[in-house]
Amino acid sequence: xxxxxxxxxxxxxxxxxxxxxxxxxxxxxxxxxxxxxxxxxxxxxxxxxxxxxxxxxxxxxxxxxxxxxxxxxxxxxxxxxxxxxxxxxxxxxxxxxxxxxxxxxxxxxx
Amino acid sequence: xxxxxxxxxxxxxxxxxxxxxxxxxxxxxxxxxxxxxxxxxxxxxxxxxxxxxxxxxxxxxxxxxxxxxxxxxxxxxxxxxxxxxxxxxxxxxxxxxxxxxxxxxxxxxxxxxxxx
Numbered sequence: 001x002x003x004x005x006x007x008x009x010x011x012x013x014x015x016x017x018x019x020x021x022x023x024x025x026x027x028x029x030x031x032x033x034x035x036x037x038x039x040x041x042x043x044x045x046x047x048x049x050x051x052x053x054x055x056x057x058x059x060x061x062x063x064x065x066x067x068x069x070x071x072x073x074x075x076x077x078x079x080x081x082x083x084x085x086x087x088x089x090x091x092x093x094x095x096x097x098x099x100x101x102x103x104x105x106x107x108x109x110x
Numbered sequence: 111x112x113x114x115x116x117x118x119x120x121x122x123x124x125x126x127x128x129x130x131x132x133x134x135x136x137x138x139x140x141x142x143x144x145x146x147x148x149x150x151x152x153x154x155x156x157x158x159x160x161x162x163x164x165x166x167x168x169x170x171x172x173x174x175x176x177x178x179x180x181x182x183x184x185x186x187x188x189x190x191x192x193x194x195x196x197x198x199x200x201x202x203x204x205x206x207x208x209x210x211x212x213x214x215x216x217x218x219x220x221x222x223x224x225x226x
Contacts, residue, residue: 032213043202087153100154
């Protein structure tokens with residue numbers, strides 16, 4: 001069964017304190033992995049898509065990486081406005097759907 | 111360009127009442143999805159559609175029905191609401207194609223439903 005596990009469930013950091021969020025996945029054949037950001041009371045907003053192991057994508061203070069079993073979302077020198085829930089999702093080859101993890105709630109303290 | 115619009119934003123129902131949630135997208139997307147999001151459970155797929163006139167079951171379809179009569183609209187119905195259906199409901203839409211970039215899902219702002 002395809003599965004996505006995110007860790008930690010919640011993370012509190014001081015402003016400027018870099019860290020990483022983990023997304024472990026089990027899928028029969030990976031077509032792609034997605035990262036989304038969700039602010040309270042809003043719908044998820046697309047951040048990155050990764051296709052193959054070794055691939056990296058960057059956007060401002062965020063960098064997403066992918067291996068054959070997991071993906072990391074690295075946050076460098078975060079700011080309070082980076083506080084949000086970060087969701088990871090995977091799509092299997094031949095599947096119309098994507099499967100979401102439960103998310104990591106990130107709180108950046110000023 | 112509104113993207114994905116969900117109506118209503120909030121609703122309170124009594125057990126046994128029925129209602130329909132409307133999702134409209136203006137991006138000419140083929141695929142549309144309905145999810146529910148509950149604390150500690152993440153996003154779970156209820157039903158989805160791969161084109162006008164088609165629907166398919168997701169992970170948690172029981173107690174819900176859907177219709178896709180027009181390409182731009184996807185309706186989610188609750189025939190007899192139960193307290194277990196208290197949740198935040200999200201609609202999403204996407205293109206579909208060989209390019210993975212076309213499979214990015216774009217979400218609405220959500221409908222917060224309470225069933226008493």
